[in-house]
Amino acid sequence: MKLKGLSKYLYVYKTQIIRCFTYKFEVYGNILMQSIIMITSAFFWRALYRTGNPVAGVDVEGMLTYIIISAMMSVLLITNVERRIENSVQKGTIAMDMMKPLNIFGIYLVEDLGSITALVFQNLLPIFLVGSLLVKVPTICSTEHIPLFAISMLMSFFINWLIAALFGMWSFTAVNVDALIQVKKHLIRLLSGSIIPMWFFPDWFRNILEALPFVYIYQLPLDIYIGKSSGDELAGMMMIQFVWLIILLIAFAYVARRATKKVLVQGG
Amino acid sequence: MNKKMIEVKNLCKDYHIVKKEEGLKGAVKGLFKSEKKTIEAVRHLDFTVDKGEIVGFIGPNGAGKSTTIKMMSGILTPSSGEILINGVDITKHRKEVVQNIGVVFGQRTQLNWDLRLGESFELLRHIYQIDRNEYEETLDVMDEILDIRKIIDKPVRQMSLGQRVKGDLVAAMLHSPDVLFLDEPTIGLDVSSKYALRKFIKEINKVKQTTVILTTHDLGDIEELCERLIIINHGKMMEDGNLVDIVDRIAPYKTLVVQYYDHENIPVHHSCEMIKTEGNMAWYRFMKADITAAALISELSEKKKILDVSIEEAGIDDIIRIAYGQ
Numbered sequence: 001m002k003l004k005g006l007s008k009y010l011y012v013y014k015t016q017i018i019r020c021f022t023y024k025f026e027v028y029g030n031i032l033m034q035s036i037i038m039i040t041s042a043f044f045w046r047a048l049y050r051t052g053n054p055v056a057g058v059d060v061e062g063m064l065t066y067i068i069i070s071a072m073m074s075v076l077l078i079t080n081v082e083r084r085i086e087n088s089v090q091k092g093t094i095a096m097d098m099m100k101p102l103n104i105f106g107i108y109l110v111e112d113l114g115s116i117t118a119l120v121f122q123n124l125l126p127i128f129l130v131g132s133l134l135v136k137v138p139t140i141c142s143t144e145h146i147p148l149f150a151i152s153m154l155m156s157f158f159i160n161w162l163i164a165a166l167f168g169m170w171s172f173t174a175v176n177v178d179a180l181i182q183v184k185k186h187l188i189r190l191l192s193g194s195i196i197p198m199w200f201f202p203d204w205f206r207n208i209l210e211a212l213p214f215v216y217i218y219q220l221p222l223d224i225y226i227g228k229s230s231g232d233e234l235a236g237m238m239m240i241q242f243v244w245l246i247i248l249l250i251a252f253a254y255v256a257r258r259a260t261k262k263v264l265v266q267g268g
Numbered sequence: 269m270n271k272k273m274i275e276v277k278n279l280c281k282d283y284h285i286v287k288k289e290e291g292l293k294g295a296v297k298g299l300f301k302s303e304k305k306t307i308e309a310v311r312h313l314d315f316t317v318d319k320g321e322i323v324g325f326i327g328p329n330g331a332g333k334s335t336t337i338k339m340m341s342g343i344l345t346p347s348s349g350e351i352l353i354n355g356v357d358i359t360k361h362r363k364e365v366v367q368n369i370g371v372v373f374g375q376r377t378q379l380n381w382d383l384r385l386g387e388s389f390e391l392l393r394h395i396y397q398i399d400r401n402e403y404e405e406t407l408d409v410m411d412e413i414l415d416i417r418k419i420i421d422k423p424v425r426q427m428s429l430g431q432r433v434k435g436d437l438v439a440a441m442l443h444s445p446d447v448l449f450l451d452e453p454t455i456g457l458d459v460s461s462k463y464a465l466r467k468f469i470k471e472i473n474k475v476k477q478t479t480v481i482l483t484t485h486d487l488g489d490i491e492e493l494c495e496r497l498i499i500i501n502h503g504k505m506m507e508d509g510n511l512v513d514i515v516d517r518i519a520p521y522k523t524l525v526v527q528y529y530d531h532e533n534i535p536v537h538h539s540c541e542m543i544k545t546e547g548n549m550a551w552y553r554f555m556k557a558d559i560t561a562a563a564l565i566s567e568l569s570e571k572k573k574i575l576d577v578s579i580e581e582a583g584i585d586d587i588i589r590i591a592y593g594q
Contacts, residue, residue: 007394007397008394008395008397010394011390011391011394011395012391012394012395015380015383015387015390015391018383018387019380019382019383022382022383092376093376094343095338095343095371095373095376096376096377096378098342098343098362099341099342099343099366099369099371099378100366100395101363101364101366101367101395101396102363102395103363260345261345263343263344263345
């Protein structure tokens with residue numbers, strides 16, 4: 001019975017992949033953008049590291065790996081759930097999701113997973129190739145870190161998704177949440193270590209960042225990948241990441257239950 | 269027989285909307301403090317619908333029809349009251365209950381714009397866990413009336429409105445639900461599409477005993493499909509009953525149209541009311557209880573020579589006009 005229920009979502013996932021492959025050209029802009037960010041920041045870091053001294057234990061090679069993996073991760077962390085909810089609420093199409101024998105957030109999650117699956121081929125691989133050819137091949141620090149990176153990346157995906165979903169659910173009450181979604185996007189960009197690693201910030205600022213969920217989206221998996229963090233320190237960080245995941249999950253469950261009762265179908 | 273399919277008990281729905289004030293001052297004020305206004309969209313509705321009934325749900329725009337349909341199909345949560353579909357509370361068990369419901373909104377689509385129609389059907393087949401053979405059979409039946417296989421490979425984006433609504437209707441019936449909700453299904457359709465749609469609704473109602481509830485502003489839909497009417501206005505129940513009974517009660521009169529040989533001295537009659545004359549024509553409205561049409565004709569013909577007569581029944585449009593309070 002449980003498995004049968006899952007197969008419904010599996011087909012929604014599959015349909016989303018088919019859908020994503022029908023618009024071929026819209027996704028290539030992101031490759032260009034990520035490549036530009038990757039290449040310009042490679043120039044930037046090479047210039048900064050000209051003296052050759054590692055900063056906070058990270059040398060230039062580690063830093064270059066960092067930016068390539070960060071660009072690749074950004075593809076896995078693309079969410080559409082916030083826009084999907086906003087659109088459905090604004091246009092009233094949420095009715096179409098609510099009348100199906102499925103959990104609407106389950107639909108949104110597998111739709112995002114479907115889009116990402118399509119993007120692995122359309123975006124992630126091209127970015128990997130561009131980075132490998134023009135910057136360097138981003139190899140992981142040690143094979144032991146592969147499972148740790150995978151676990152941390154998985155948690156990072158869900159933290160990111162739940163934050164997006166929470167922002168999206170604002171539209172159940174505020175209807176127009178465009179600005180809020182923009183704020184969220186930039187918060188994650190700047191405070192997660194996706195562009196500037198937090199070890200370049202002063203201690204007090206870093207302490208604040210470590211208390212927020214954003215660094216557990218990019219910085220932690222990246223640290224694991226380049227071997228910046230290991231042992232007890234790493235275990236501690238992953239614990240905090242897990243705690244954030246649980247906190248966001250509880251917040252999501254609470255808000256989702258209240259929000260769906262508030263559904264107001266516009267028009268008609 | 270007479271199994272209760274839908275039970276609606278004391279159903280209410282309130283909306284809270286932010287009151288917008290006038291002008292720039294109001295807009296600025298609204299940024300800091302907003303006043304909430306409560307709108308009672310549906311007030312204390314009570315009714316039951318038996319299996320196999322086709323019920324017309326009518327009322328003016330903004331009467332609460334769509335809101336009620338959306339509550340019955342699990343989209344909106346009622347503020348209070350209870351809705352049982354086949355004995356199960358839809359508010360508490362939405363996912364289970366909607367498995368047994370089909371919904372078509374004439375102004376919206378559940379089909380996927382970017383994909384072929386068949387792809388949307390295939391998705392629904394999996395969502396509702398329909399067996400492939402059963403799916404093909406259902407599609408065959410629907411193909412006979414709606415010619416659906418002809419458009420199954422067409423992307424929904426490229427469809428005409430008529431084709432899209434047909435697609436939506438099939439999509440709603442793929443899982444053979446016991447209850448079908450149609451919210452203004454024929455809106456904007458041409459005559460032949462309307463005809464096909466009505467034929468389809470009648471057919472599934474007859475063959476599959478599907479209970480159908482439809483909202484419409486189209487008199488043709490009501491005349492051809494509905495035996496029973498529920499009329500609501502301002503969220504309240506105005507009428508609920510057999511179409512013929514409602515007509516008899518609200519408009520228990522007929523109109524006799526008489527054409528005389530000339531337009532001079534057109535006679536009146538004591539047991540009916542002459543509502544208008546035009547040249548040699550006269551319209552007499554009479555109560556069915558007061559006098560029969562035959563008696564009226566023979567008595568009038570004694571007064572003046574009649575060329576031709578016809579009788580107009582009170583139409584549904586009269587009923588609706590009266591019921592809507594105009």
